[in-house]
Each structure stands twice: as C-alpha cells, then as structure tokens.
Amino acid sequence: MRCPYCANPESKVVDSRPSDEGNSIRRRRECLVCHKRFTTYETVECLPLVVIKRDGSRQSFDKSKLLNGMIRACEKRPVSFQTLEAIANEIEQILQNEMDREVPSTRIGELVMERLRQVDEVAYVRFASVYRQFKDIGTFMAELSKLLEEK
Structure with a gap:
C-alpha cells in the first residue's frame, strides 16, 4: 500500500x-x-452479476428491483420489510456463490418463489401470477391446486 x-x-x-x-x-x-x-x-471484491432477461437482453443485477417485486407481492400481508430484505440478501449471496457471472432471470424468479412460498402463500401466488404470466383463471387455479396438494 x-x-x-x-x-x-x-x-x-x-x-x-x-x-x-x-x-x-x-x-x-x-x-x-x-x-x-x-x-x-x-x-471482498464482488464481481458484477448480469441478468439475462426473457427477451435475451442483459442488464446488471439490481437487488432493489428484486426487493420491490417482493414488496409488491407482499402488499397488505403480514410480512416484514426485514424478512424481505433478508430474502433479497440471501438470493444475492446464492447467486454470487454460484460464480456464474450471467444469471437467467428465470433462476432468480424461482429462488424468489421458493422463499415466498415458505413466508406467505398469498404473496407466493401473487408473485407467481406475474412471474409465470398466468393467462387465465385456469392456470391460476392449477397453481393453487398444486399449493394445496403440497399441504
């Protein structure tokens, strides 16, 4: 030095x-x-993560976008901001540990859904409906049925 x-x-x-x-x-x-x-x-030097979007475009990973998506899914639900922040930190750490510099957005979405399912089922269904782009009530009901079967 x-x-x-x-x-x-x-x-x-x-x-x-x-x-x-x-x-x-x-x-x-x-x-x-x-x-x-x-x-x-x-x-510790953290290498930047690049997210590959569904349309093939790339953008840098932004934890605040991840957090905002979870906040929207948890609106009017009994989930604390600290819990969502901890989930966002955990997901970012998982992605950093995988050592892949380019991460598909689908991978991030699946990690979010896994954690939201454990925290709040309503928030999970809300997030899944946007993430999986439910087209009609049938796909919505199929996801709910799957959730009920797991219980």
Whole structure:
C-alpha cells in the first residue's frame, strides 16, 4: 500500500479491526519512511452479476428491483420489510456463490418463489401470477391446486 503522503510503497499495519458490520476491515498503517499514519479499508471484491432477461437482453443485477417485486407481492400481508430484505440478501449471496457471472432471470424468479412460498402463500401466488404470466383463471387455479396438494 503506497503512502498517500510520500508515495513510499512500504508501510506497516498498526491496528486492524472489523468495519461496516463485518463487511470490511479497517487498517491503520504507518509509513516506514515518513512515519505518518493513514487508514485503509479491505473489502471482498464482488464481481458484477448480469441478468439475462426473457427477451435475451442483459442488464446488471439490481437487488432493489428484486426487493420491490417482493414488496409488491407482499402488499397488505403480514410480512416484514426485514424478512424481505433478508430474502433479497440471501438470493444475492446464492447467486454470487454460484460464480456464474450471467444469471437467467428465470433462476432468480424461482429462488424468489421458493422463499415466498415458505413466508406467505398469498404473496407466493401473487408473485407467481406475474412471474409465470398466468393467462387465465385456469392456470391460476392449477397453481393453487398444486399449493394445496403440497399441504
């Protein structure tokens, strides 16, 4: 790490502690030449995820879009924002761990539906109706029947 004062590449770590809720490490360093101290932060490098939409177009993964979709499905339902945020974080972590830089939107939709089914069945059906593009009441009833059979 170069010293910001004299540009010397050699420094020693004086203090190190977790920062940003454990997502990064804050290090106090001291330059071995000018003896001035400076702070650096070490974080895990996350490679950007690209979502492949149904029409073949690509766009960067946006967790807020994922969260907004779940919020719409859970409107007027007893599901807390913290629960939805935890689901969004969990899905993002799963996608990062898979190491595929390009993820089909269908994969994300299936992950959301799995989690919503466990949290709130009405929200699950709402999300599924938009995600699977239910055309008529028959497909809606088929999904409800499937849900009832699993119980």
